[in-house]
Amino acid sequence: MMKVSRYLRGSGRVLAFVFVASVVWLLFDMAALRISINDVNSQLTKERVVREREALRQQVVKSGFGHPVQRVAVTQNAPLSSGIRLDRVYRQRGKEDQMLVGKKVDSFEQQRDNLAKTHSSTSKGQEGAALQNVPSKEGVSAKKKAVNLDLNGTELEKDRVIDVSHNASLPVVVSNVTQISADAQKEKHTTLPPSEKKPSNDRDALQKAVEEPDVKTNKKVDSESEPKQSRLQAEEEHRVETTFKPPKNNVKEVVNNGGEKGLVRKVNKTDLNTEKQPLKSTSLQAGEDTKSNSTGARNLAVHKVLSLDMTLAPRDANAVGQFGVAAFVASNEDVEVRKRWDEGHFNVYLSDQIPLDRAIPDTRPDMCAQNLVHDDLPSTSVIFCFVDEVWSTLLRSVHSVLNRSPPHLLKEIILVDDFSTKDNLKQPLDEYMSQFPKVRIVRLKERQGLIRARLAGAAVAQGEVLTFLDSHIECNVGWLEPLLERVYLDRKKVPCPVIEVINDKDMSYMLVDNFQRGIFKWPLVFGWSTLTEEHIKKNNMTVTDPIRCPVMAGGLFSIDKKYFYELGAYDPGLDVWGGENMEISFKIWMCGGEIEIIPCSRVGHIFRGQNPYKFPKDRQKTVERNLARVAEVWLDEYKDLFYGHGYHHLLDRKVINIGNLTEQIELRKRLKCKSFKWYLDNVYPDMDAPLVVAEGLVFNRGLRKCLSLQNGSLTFDICDLSKQSQHFNYTWMRHIRQQDMCVAPGKENSLAVHLCDNTNSVHRWFHKSSNSAMAEHLVTVVVSQSMCLEAGPQGDTLHLNPCETRNALQKWQFTHYRAQR
Ligand code: UDP
Ligand code: MN
Secondary structure (H helix, E strand, C coil): CHHHHHHCCHHHHHHHHHHHHHHHHHHHHHHHHHHHHHHHHHHHHHHHHHHHHHHHHHHHHHCCCCCCECCCCCECCCCCCCCCCHHHHCCCCCHHHHHHHHHHHHHHHHHHHHHHHHCCCCCHHHHHHHHCCCCCHHHHHHHHHHHCCCCCCCEECCCCEEECHHHHCCCEEEECCEECCHHHHHCCHHHCCHHHHCHHHHHHHHHHHHHCCCCCCCCCCCCCCHHHHHHHHHHHHHHHHHHHCCHHHHHHHHHHCCCCCCCCCEEECCCCCCCCCCCCCHHHCCCCCHHHHCCCCCEEEEEECCCCCHHHCCCCCCCCCHHHCECCCCHHHHHHHHHHHCCCCCCHHHHCCCCCCCCCCCCCCHHHHHCEEECCCCCEEEEEEECCCCHHHHHHHHHHHHHHCCHHHEEEEEEEECCCCCHHHCHHHHHHHCCCCCEEEEEECCCCHHHHHHHHHHHHCCCCEEEEECCCEEECCCCHHHHHHHHHHCCCEEEEEEEEEECCCCCCEECECCCEEEEEECCCEEEEEECCHHHHHHCCCCCCCCEECCCCCCCCEEEEHHHHHHCCCCCCCCCECCCHHHHHHHHHHHCCCEEEEEEEEEEEEECCCCCCCCCCCCHHHHHHHHHHHHHHHHCHHHHHHHHHCCCHHHHCCCCCCCCCCHHHHHHHHHCCCCCHHHHHHHCCCCCCCCCEEEEEEEEECCCCEEEEEECCEEEEECCCCCCHHHCEEEECCCCEEECCEEEEECHHHCEEEEECCCCCHHHCCECCCCCCCCCCECEEEECCEEEEEEECCCCCCEEEEECCCCCHHHEEEEEEECCCC
């Protein structure tokens, strides 16, 4: 004891203190090192988490999250006439609009009240029929009455099965084909401009419609005869108008428009409803000018958009979900709801109780009903692809098209069954659809995925325009003509309806905010964004003006069939689901077309939290692979931004084989499509897309000198912005790069410069990836260990050392940071 105390006296005491202090210091240092290593490791983990999060976001956003829904849905308990009103739903609009909407609400209320009065006797039994999967005879006939709109002379050749695999280069079978007579096929809707050819016939037709208000619309009409076709339309218009407004006034209005001689007003083939072309600023114009895009400027007859809605026919006003109101199930039915949820990832139980042909509120901005469209719009084939779709939603989708589309414009509805497994989607569906001559079913012999399924549908389509829709939608009143009108004006326009929301829980029809456009964020994640006030004001836009979209949501759009094929359709190498909306959007814009949202065309869609069907391969990998194909073909140098946002792993082709891209790249060349830079500058100028993360001098904080590359070796120099040898980029690939050369770990913790290789993960450095203590470090991973780039204290060496948070010789600063990471 004495001995010990002797040592602790005088210099011994000092020594002991130094010893203890060193031990404590050492312990602190080790802790710090561990923190820094953990930091790097957590950074790596974070990268993975970010990637997974991105993938999740991709899934979520694609399923419609972020679609700005007007939270006010019409509820059953609060009918339109009291409580929640549609004008509130339009609350974001100007006062003037609100007044207009007020009118609309009244008219809807009137419609509803009238309906309730007129059809208060509608039996519950009829409603019941609509609820059943396969309707009873009574139900069918009731429905038949509602949708018996095949007035253009198509004849059904039942039970015909054609193998068109050679056609679609896919194993498909078409059944229930609507056979159209050769003459009828020759007949095109472009033969419709009666005012040019046979004005007197047309006048007769319209006048007849005025004089004979109870003309029999169910009468079969010979479609080969042109006058009859126009008469048909007149009848149609008449019939529609009788449903909505005093018929004579309206027909007269059309007649009066024609002035003294003409029956209908003649206008040039230009946009009829917007005097201004807010989006036609030259900088925004894609591809060829409108003249060369359009099918020719002629004088053509027009009419007010048809507000055809057969769902206003007799029905039970009190049926579940009628008028798009929120429906609720009793709490004791919750179990049922949960049990059936996974069949579609929405309230399937409730959907099955809602009439297949329910009415929904006319949510168009008021002016839409007054818009004029050309008489000779092209016909369309509506293509629904589905895989294991819920019976009631599939049928509701089809009925909504049949009930709310002008028959002469609806060439056919093609249902493409992407190898569903549900039994009711086989024979029962064939049987059900056999009532509707216009419905054709194409069966794929193996699962192809949404993209190739659409291609199979397009391959057999006979309409001039293809209209793709998801299989769980409800088309709203007047949805079709505004879309076709845009294609008619310019065959390279690709119009999309406003996608409204059918609530996945209560199946209510919800409105979305005005002025929404489809955009993407990195890494090619689709989303919605509202046009800025400034943009709206500058372009003097109203709520009905078409909105140009950098990208489309993907599920719902019309496209000129020939143009679709000129564009090379979809890349058939895209699998199952995902990324196809990006592909077609970039292709359209960069190769001379335009994508627009048409506010006067509205279609409700059930946005689901998850895809209810199986992916043959891993879902995330499938989507990532599709996106990588799109990036490689369309993004040019900007593909780095895609990979740089959490998709570096896709660069390792050994892990993911994205398939052959030769044809796609060839196609882009052949079509002489513009660059992605052009797209960003002209179509999506508000997109932030810096090509590098950071650039300029690479300053070392400890040394207070800058990195320099001279004669192929790295050294340090007094910082000088004018010296190119000191200029480096920190790229999305995480490269420290000067031209083609990349800084990379060399032998034994030394450094080397190599030709950059995107696929080589050894060339990647983490920097500024987080706000952690390691943010300024340049961290690389060598043999699974994180190492940091460190300057020698004399400024003559550069090496890799274990990372230390506070070591200033490991801290680096680029002159300019272009992106926040
Ligand atoms: N679909 C298909 N085959 C597939 C995946 C999807 O036919 O392999 C159909 C699906 O039934 C739906 C449409 O493609 O009608 C779009 O798919 P989904 O609704 O899942 O896409 P989302 O609306 O979530 O983007
Ligand atoms: Mn969908």
